[in-house]
Amino acid sequence: MNFRIFGHWHVAAAALAVIATASAQVAEAQRGPGAASVFVSPVQETEFSMQIEALGTLEARESVDLTLNVADRVTAIYFDDGDRVTKGKTLLSLAQGEQAALVDAAEATANEARQRFERTQQLAKERTVSQSALDEAARDLSAANAQLRAVQSRQKDRVLVAPFDGVLGFRLVSVGSYVRAGDVVAELIDDSEMKLDFSVPSIFLRSVRKGTEVQVETDDLPGMAFDGTVDTVGASIDPVTRSIRVRAILPNPDRLLKPGMFMKVTLLADPRRALSVPEEAIEPIGPNSFVYIAADKNGQLVAERREIQVGLRQDGQVEVISGLEPGEQIITDGLIRVRDGAPIVVRDRTVLQTGGGIASAGAANGG
Structure with a gap:
């Protein structure tokens, strides 16, 4: 019984194989003799840009050596090496005793001058003093206020504050040390952005802006x-x-970039979207470039040679300036057997994994 079942199965399998072979022969006859098997890819848009290479060295957005305008002994330091500070933060102060006394004296003089001016002004309204006396009191008040501003300014010079947000370098002074005017206390850099200076040939002047x-x-x-x-x-x-x-500006939110780094620069000049085809699809003949497209002629797929004008080559893609329309199917593989006007068979790329598969004429043309 088991032998009979096996025999029937064997006969059925043989019959199916004959039918499959006959179907394949009919399909091959419909495609025409000598049809070349090819793979195609649609014409599509790609980002292109002229790439100009250069070398440069990074610099901080802002960098300054912090100094004082006066000489005296350091009485307090409010930062340490590598601290991040904000604009206006007090970093260091010098001895204030003598200067504080001068400020107090100037304030007293200014108060006295203001009181004298107010009394003279009142007397002038009562016409008991001359106008010249009032003018003299006004001049004294102005001079006293100017003197006060001057000593207050000198007092501010004895306090060092951060001129902008940034990170400090090494501290070069200590509490108790004597600093002279112009001595560097520390370096402050703004590394939120970096400057990158480099040179490019002048022939690219119109492309760089x-x-x-x-x-x-x-x-x-x-x-x-x-x-x-x-x-x-x-x-x-x-x-x-x-x-x-x-000069280029590079954002540095993670503070990974440091001044002095040597950088390789690529400028992406004249960016644009353009039609492109794979580089391997192009057939150069002398100075001209050609591609083959899969065209449907009365239900039969044939190869049609098309001359194109090419532009930039980038990452395996070639810019097409003219000669093609978006969506046209370009023959990319199997070109060795392709001839202009000859029939072709468009295969699905899954054939490389599954071992079979032929695309129909309608599928090849997006139908």
């Missing part, structure tokens, strides 16, 4: 890339190197 995007990398931070924009283009061309100076 304020707002042009840049991408930068550094060996100090392998595997990381940073984006920025051009902020300034130099006003003159170097007559020796025939290059122009460019």
Whole structure:
């Protein structure tokens, strides 16, 4: 009994194989003799830009050596190495005793002058003093106020405050040390953004402008890339190197970038979206470039050669300036057997994994 079942199954399988073979032969006959098997890809838009490479060194957005305008002994320090500070924060103060006494004296003089002016003003209204006496009291008040502002200003010079937000470098003084006018107390840098200066050949002058995007990398931070924009283009061309100076600004929210880093710069000039085809789909003949498209001619897929004008090449894609329309199916693989006007068979790329699959004419044309 088991042998009979096995025999029937074997006969059925053989019959199915014959039917499948006959169907394949009929389909092949419909496609026409000598049809080349190809893969296609649609014409689509891609981002293109001219890439200009350069080298540069990072600088902080702002950098200053903190100094004092007067000489005296340090009485208090309110920061440490590497502290982040905000604008206006008090960092250091010098001895205030003598200067505080001068401020007190100037305030007393100014108060006395104001009181004298007010009395003279009242007497002038009663016409018991002359106008010249009132004018003299007004001059004395103005002089006393000016003197007060001067000593107050000198008192402020004895206190060092942060001129902007940033990070401090190493502290170079200690409490009790004597500092002279102009001695550096510490370095303060604003690293919220970084400046990157570099040079590009003058032939790219029309392609580089304020707002042009840049991408930068550094060996100090392998595997990381940073984006920025051009902020300034130099006003003159170097007559020796025939290059122009460019400055880009790089945001630095994570504070990873440091002044002095050596950077590799790529400018993305003239960014645009354009039609593109895979590089391997192009057949160069002399100075001209051609591609083959899959065209439906009376229900039969054929290869149609088309001359195109190409532009930039970028990441395996070629910019098409003219000659193609969006959505057209470009033959990318199997070109060795393709001839203009010859029949083709468009295969699905899944055939590479599944071992089979032929696309219909309607599918190849998006139908």
